[in-house]
Amino acid sequence: MNSDASPWRRLLGRARRAFNWVTGLTLAGQVVVMLALSINDVIRRRHRKVRRFPTVAPEPxxxxxxxxxxxxxxxxxxxxxxxxxxxxxxxxxxxxxxxxxxxxxxxxxxxxxxxxxxxxxxxxxxxxxxxxxxxxxxxxxxxxxxxxxxxxxxxxxxxxxxxxxxxxxxxxxxxxxxxxxxxxxxxxxxxxxxxxxxxxxxxxxxxxxxxxxxxxxxxxxxxxxxxxxxxxxxxxxxxxxxxxxVVHRNTPRWRVYPIRNMYLEAIDRAEHRILLTHAYLIPDDDLTAALFAAARRGVDVRIIVPAQSNHVVADWLSRGFYDELLSKGVRLFLFQGAMVHAKTATIDGVWSTIGTANLDRLSLSGNYEANAEFTDPAVATKLEQIFESDLTNCIELTLDQWRSRSKVAQATEAFLAPWRPVF
Incomplete structure (x- = not known):
């Protein structure tokens, strides 16, 4: 009986070693790709010209x-x-x-x-x-x-x-x-x-x-x-x-992360429009599901993100969501010529938030963050005005345009996809 089991143990051992080798090689390849993207981005940014963008005066x-x-x-x-x-x-x-x-x-x-x-x-x-x-x-x-x-x-x-x-x-x-x-x-x-x-x-x-x-x-x-x-x-x-x-605070020491739930509750209430502006868009399954549900019930869901952010790896991870977002009715607008680093949202001309938290795992379940929440039409009106101003510096990304990107880009997004839960 022991002699019969021995070949199986050897086979399982070889399979385990092969799995570990492939996993290690894949991880190393992903790290190399991210380093290459980062180095190329540093070189590209050195030659980027400063470009003015629209702003709205901070009138109290x-x-x-x-x-x-x-x-x-x-x-x-x-x-x-x-x-x-x-x-x-x-x-x-x-x-x-x-x-x-x-x-x-x-x-x-x-x-x-x-x-x-x-x-x-x-x-x-x-x-x-x-x-x-x-x-x-x-x-x-x-x-x-x-x-x-x-x-x-x-x-x-x-x-x-x-x-x-x-x-x-x-x-x-x-x-x-x-x-x-x-x-x-x-x-x-x-x-x-x-x-x-x-x-x-x-x-x-x-x-x-x-x-x-x-x-x-x-x-x-x-x-x-x-x-x-x-x-x-x-x-x-x-x-x-x-x-x-109301100031919502993510506090890791206390294991308290209310900002994510604040967004989920507000999106779930939306009836007319959701306007989001975010530097890094790497939402979890619940947030994407909430946005898709809003779009299905006829809510106009619009998101402004940077065409190129200051973290190129975050860009590639974010792009892995674009196909599903666009195919399910969410509209994406790419901010041109400058980094948009805002973390804001306004919904239905009533609800708004301004703060420090991005829509990614690091902000919503990792870092100390603070967001102010308002239920005030005056605040929503001002943020809608700012959103419309930002749109004048954006290009809308359509599903057809997105699906026509190169096969190399699609393969890179898929290769880096396992890192999304980390960011």
């Missing part, structure tokens, strides 16, 4: 509860107002960002924060170490008057989504009544060459964004070598139930 408008809202579509406009807010601070400044370049714009923010701290303003700063790995670490040296928290590169020796999420949030809070939230990182590149979206709320509702910052700051530090605990911040005062916006 009234929303409920005695608040005013401004929506920014041009980085320099945003940076000017953020710096003015920091320079006018009297009590405290909370500043959080994912990427903070050590260029002219980055230095302006650093100087403004230090100057505020030197005149007695309490300044608290958070930045993500991974997002700034290419920045000279000396740039992040601050005087003791600035309270600094670094989101660690490695949160735990044991890999897990819960302990490895990046701090992808971008927010600024000044004196409890002036707050900013959106997709803009800090740097000269984003001042005039990227089309992004950020919001500013002035009034009591700024406390909603402040609360998101305070809750993160007060979490116990983690990491392989966690720093000493920083002084805790007080919770903001006057946060009532009747607020014009």
């Amino acid at each position: 408008f009234a929303i409920a509860g005695g608040n005013r809202l401004s929506i920014y579509t041009f980085g320099q406009d945003l940076y000017d107002d953020m710096l003015d807010s920091i320079n006018a601070a009297r009590d405290y400044v909370y500043f959080e960002t994912y990427i903070w370049k050590s260029d002219e714009v980055g230095q302006q923010f650093k100087d403004a924060l230090i100057a505020a701290s030197e005149r007695g303003v309490r300044v608290h700063v958070v930045y993500d170490v991974f997002g700034n790995m290419v920045v000279d670490p000396r740039f992040f040296e601050f005087p003791a008057s600035v309270q600094l928290r670094r989101h660690p590169l490695i949160s735990s020796p044991v890999p897990s989504v819960r302990m490895s999420g990046r701090d992808h949030r971008k927010m600024l809070v000044v004196d409890g009544h002036d707050a900013y939230l959106g997709g803009y990182n800090i740097g000269s590149l984003y001042a005039d060459r990227w089309r992004d979206t950020h919001m500013r709320v002035q009034g009591p509702a700024a406390g909603e964004i402040e609360n998101a910052f305070v809750d993160y700051w007060n979490m116990k530090p983690v990491g392989l070598m966690p720093p000493k605990s920083l002084p805790k911040l007080p919770d903001p005062d006057g946060r009532g139930w009747d607020t014009p916006l």
Whole structure:
């Protein structure tokens, strides 16, 4: 009986070794393809000319509860107002960002924060170490008057989504009544060459964004070598139930990811139109199913994505969804000549969101993110105006055009498809 089983064991062993060899070879090939695409993209971008794109002026408008809202579509406009807010601070400044370049714009923010701290303003700063790995670490040296928290590169020796999420949030809070939230990182590149979206709320509702910052700051530090605990911040005062916006926060430490469900619920309610603008479109099965169901019931579903983003691999993974999206009634518009990095949506002229989360796994179930949700026709009207402005710089992609792409492109998309759940 043992002699009969021995050939089967040898056969199974050979099959297992062959499977491992093929799997390893495939994985190596995928990595090589992604590296080649990335290198080619770096070379291509060096020769890309700066191209202007349409923007909408950030004119403040009234929303409920005695608040005013401004929506920014041009980085320099945003940076000017953020710096003015920091320079006018009297009590405290909370500043959080994912990427903070050590260029002219980055230095302006650093100087403004230090100057505020030197005149007695309490300044608290958070930045993500991974997002700034290419920045000279000396740039992040601050005087003791600035309270600094670094989101660690490695949160735990044991890999897990819960302990490895990046701090992808971008927010600024000044004196409890002036707050900013959106997709803009800090740097000269984003001042005039990227089309992004950020919001500013002035009034009591700024406390909603402040609360998101305070809750993160007060979490116990983690990491392989966690720093000493920083002084805790007080919770903001006057946060009532009747607020014009709700800030949804993905928090890996707490295993809480409400932004994905916020989108699913809003899409499920849609009756007339869904307008999405996203930098990286790599939706999961539930999100695609929700969009398809909306299109089937007659909802006009439109999505703006960059024709070429700053992450070429994400582009190739995203393109793997285009055929099914287009064939099931979703309309895709490719933003031309510049990176569109916005993370916004508006539905039926009523519901809207502006925030930091992309429609991909990293944002919806991996990173620390924050999105403001509105149920306000005034906000929806403004975002629809911005969407229409962006469409003037887009080319609509049709199903026939997409299916006529080269066989090499189709094969590359299929070859990289197993990586979609990672992004």
